[in-house]
Amino acid sequence: MFSLSRRCLKTTVQIRRFAATSYVSNADATSTQGEQHIRAKLTEKFNPTSLQVQDISGGCGDFYAITIASDAFKGLPMVKQHRLVTETLKKEIEGIHGLQV
Numbered sequence: 001m002f003s004l005s006r007r008c009l010k011t012t013v014q015i016r017r018f019a020a021t022s023y024v025s026n027a028d029a030t031s032t033q034g035e036q037h038i039r040a041k042l043t044e045k046f047n048p049t050s051l052q053v054q055d056i057s058g059g060c061g062d063f064y065a066i067t068i069a070s071d072a073f074k075g076l077p078m079v080k081q082h083r084l085v086t087e088t089l090k091k092e093i094e095g096i097h098g099l100q101v
Contacts, residue, residue, distance in 0.1 A: 034061040038092060045088045046070040062097040 031039070035053045042051060050069040057063035066085065073081045085101050086093060093099055 032059060032061060034064065034092075034096075038064060038066070038089060041088055041092070042066070042068060042085070046072045046084075056100070057097070063100070064096065064098075065100040068101070 031053075032055050035055050039051060039053045042048060042053070046068065048068050048070040050067065052065075052067040054065045055061055055063070056065045068085065072084070076084075082101050086099070089099070
C-alpha cells in the first residue's frame, strides 16, 4: 500500500491511497449531506474499491478531499483519472470552492 499525506490547516489529509482491498468507505452517521451526495455519485460511476470523501472546509461544504481507487482507472494517466472524477462531479464543483483528488 502506498500513501501520501499533505499538511493543511494543522491537520493531515490523505491525498492518495492505492490498495488492492475490498471496498472501503468513510461513510458514517456524521457524514455531511455534501459528502454523502459526492460519495453516491462516485460509487455509481466508478464502483470503487476504496473511497473516502471528506468535507475539509470545516463543515460548510466549500472544500472536499476525495481519495478514490477503482479498476476504471487502471492504465490511465493521473491527469485522465482526475478528469474523469471532475467530469462526474461537474455540477457539484460549480457550487464549491475547491476539490482535492
